[in-house]
Structure formats: structure tokens, C-alpha cells
Amino acid sequence: MATVNTSPTTITDKEFVRGLINKMLRVEISDGRILIGSLLCTDRDRNLIIGGAAEYWNTVQGEPRLLGLVMVPGKHIVSICVDTSCSDVTKLLETYDKSK
Secondary structure: OOOOOOOOOOOOHHHHHHHHOOOEEEEEEOOOEEEEEEEEEEOOOOOEEEEEEEEEEOOOOOOOEEEEEEEEOHHHEEEEEEOOOOHHHHHHHHHHHHHO
16 A cells, blocks of 8 residues: 655745746835736845836825836835735645745
8 A cells, every 4th residue: 555645845935936926916115105016036135026017105096107117125125915816826825834
């Protein structure tokens, strides 16, 4: 009889971030602005490059200002939210939570 490994797959922090590439993010920065766009890349200083970015002031209601490609310095990031409506992002988040 064969044994089946039922332990959850664990992923590293790097793998988690790689899984978020090309996913939609909502980034709040220190001056109160909210940027929504697709994560293109990051670096070790937590700087983000966001593509197709739209800028909102304080709330996501109202008319956005379309910015396109944006570099957000890591020191100004207050919070990051990931659009979890994609099933692959949901699976990634579940796997990451289990590994911590």
C-alpha cells in the first residue's frame, strides 16, 4: 500500500511575490493616495512598479486619474491589497498562509 503525503505545500516569500506579478493591486501610500494597477516588478527595497495605474484620493469613489506606469517607493507604502477574485491568487494566498 502506497502512502500519500498530505502535508500542505509550502512556498517561500520570493515565490509568493512572484505569484503576484501581473495581478491587480490596491496600494495606499503615505500621502493618502490610492493606486490601483497591475504589479509588474519589485526589488529588495520594497519599491513597486505598477502598470496601468489609476490614482484616487482617499477613497476609490470618484473620478480616477489615469497614470499608466508608476514607481512607488517602498518607504511610502502604507498598505497593499491584492484582488482575490482570481482563483489562482486565492490558491496562492491559501498556500502562503499555511506555510507561515
